[in-house]
Amino acid sequence: MPPRSAPDRLLAVLDAFDHDHPALTLTDISRRAGLPLTTAHRLVGALTAWGALERDPSGVYHVGLRLWEVSALAPRGLALRQAALPFLEDLYEATHENVQLAVRDGAEVVYIEWISGRSAVGVRIRVGARWPLHATGVGLALLAHTDPEFQAAYCTGPLPAFTAHTVTDPALLRRMLAEVRRTGCAVSVRQITDDALSVAAPVRGAGGAVAAAVSVVVPADGIQVPALIPAVRLAARGISRRLGWRPA
Amino acid sequence: MPPRSAPDRLLAVLDAFDHDHPALTLTDISRRAGLPLTTAHRLVGALTAWGALERDPSGVYHVGLRLWEVSALAPRGLALRQAALPFLEDLYEATHENVQLAVRDGAEVVYIEWISGRSAVGVRIRVGARWPLHATGVGLALLAHTDPEFQAAYCTGPLPAFTAHTVTDPALLRRMLAEVRRTGCAVSVRQITDDALSVAAPVRGAGGAVAAAVSVVVPADGIQVPALIPAVRLAARGISRRLGWRPA
Structure with a gap:
């Protein structure tokens, strides 16, 4: 896999979520984004703190409300x-x-x-x-x-x-x-x-x-x-x- | 301003957009995100390539369709x-x-x-x-x-x-x-x-x-x-x- 920039790695975490995979564990995210577990952990932490992801009590991650709020500004959305x-x-x-x-x-x-x-x-x-x-x-x-x-x-x-x-x-x-x-x-x-x-x-x-x-x-x-x-x-x-x- | 991590800088670009500021130039984004213009340019480029932002012909950036698609997966959105x-x-x-x-x-x-x-x-x-x-x-x-x-x-x-x-x-x-x-x-x-x-x-x-x-x-x-x-x-x-x- 070619080396990726810091922004691309963060966006790869968001790419891990799709209609067939709306709820993912940290391990799932690491595997689907092609990132080492430690890197995935750090990036998921940043995205969760910001509100782009939400973690439910069982430890599963979903796309978060803050991302939905920002995307509500999309003129084509x-x-x-x-x-x-x-x-x-x-x-x-x-x-x-x-x-x-x-x-x-x-x-x-x-x-x-x-x-x-x-x-x-x-x-x-x-x-x-x-x-x-x-x-x-x-x-x-x-x-x-x-x-x-x-x-x-x-x-x-x-x-x-x-x-x-x-x-x-x-x-x-x-x-x-x-x-x-x-x-x-x-x-x-x-x-x-x-x-x-x-x-x-x-x-x-x-x-x-x-x-x-x-x-x-x-x-x-x-x-x-x-x-x-x-x-x-x-x-x-x-x-x-x-x-x-x-x-x- | 305290030093920020790479993920936080990228998310600060998204934070620059809100209901009163749905359309921003690169200079606007740089100023509102508190990032040097060269950094803002690099991050906006990565976000635009991914589809989180869209650039219109006049050079103004909007929130993009890809972000809207990901956010459609938010269980609370x-x-x-x-x-x-x-x-x-x-x-x-x-x-x-x-x-x-x-x-x-x-x-x-x-x-x-x-x-x-x-x-x-x-x-x-x-x-x-x-x-x-x-x-x-x-x-x-x-x-x-x-x-x-x-x-x-x-x-x-x-x-x-x-x-x-x-x-x-x-x-x-x-x-x-x-x-x-x-x-x-x-x-x-x-x-x-x-x-x-x-x-x-x-x-x-x-x-x-x-x-x-x-x-x-x-x-x-x-x-x-x-x-x-x-x-x-x-x-x-x-x-x-x-x-x-x-x-x-």
Whole structure:
């Protein structure tokens, strides 16, 4: 392993925590971060004193409240979610289906918010989850509005499949992206799971650039797609206006 | 300034960001963190590479998406919020007033979630905000269920006032806490602002300990308090059940 700087070692401790490992012992952290136990002990102590980690009575560490407070300042995290929440709630009330808000991070989509109905279709998505852009409605809505060089590189790169329906043909993906730009709406059918489709629309920030995407996920054998498109576009425009966007 | 360890210097960079300073230049960070510019530059570079900070085209730094993703794992942050959100939404639908979820951190209450109606009373509260325990409904609900030593120490400590109605008398505060335990509900009247009161109830975790509190904030000249108490208690019990609590 190459030598790492002091900041990188501290951040490696935070990297040890993920959705499948939200609670770790000191030994777990040492192993997952690739750090000697004494180093891990010292760094975990500093992070716990600051509040980035919390230790429960059994000696297990969790991510702490102080980190959550700092991260609430992220313009693409909680701040975006706060602006969008009323519109997501209205979209949920209107559809009673899974409603999602996502942003792009490189070649992936990251889910910022997700409202799920008890009767809504099961989805493989959670807050903080990541998927490749081409496989989801929000991802297609975001990818379609990246710069042409990024799109060209993405379309010719590896396009992993999750079902038999995931688009893996670059030419087809390029046509789908052009359609998204033409209609202002992206439809992704059975790409992540065989039983669901999503309808998504881009959210624009004050400067007009696409900052996020909003979507509804419904059973793939439903016939509601045409009816959902106006509702999803309306929610996306509402969030965009709240973020300071004005139509040309 | 005392010499600081490498982890403390890195965490001081994160501390430079707060609600009033969500966007900082490198010079701002250096000054607010008390670090030489070259040190700040190196640490900001490491944090930006990892994704804890993001640099916009004008050179201004914000808290980044990666930190938000890690913090989503905090059991007392986003995870608690996710469990509570359906109940908070129902409480909002039932009342159309400000609805809040908060946890205790030492002698302070920290707001985890907050749903605000357009017509609801103006409040001085935001997600991530902190207030002393004695001055808010959620704070009283949380303080009343801390261990007796903590309560005794809190009641005799300084009790800062925000309005002429803030409780600053230790004996009165002790009587209010006993009343909270007796009724299962806390009412805080005009303690933060002159025009609002809050009705709060404790949320219990799987082990039965109080883990959070939920409240509704309404105009202080309203007469809805008796009507709000059952709704707030119901929401608190619903969240408690979702967290694994079972009535004795």
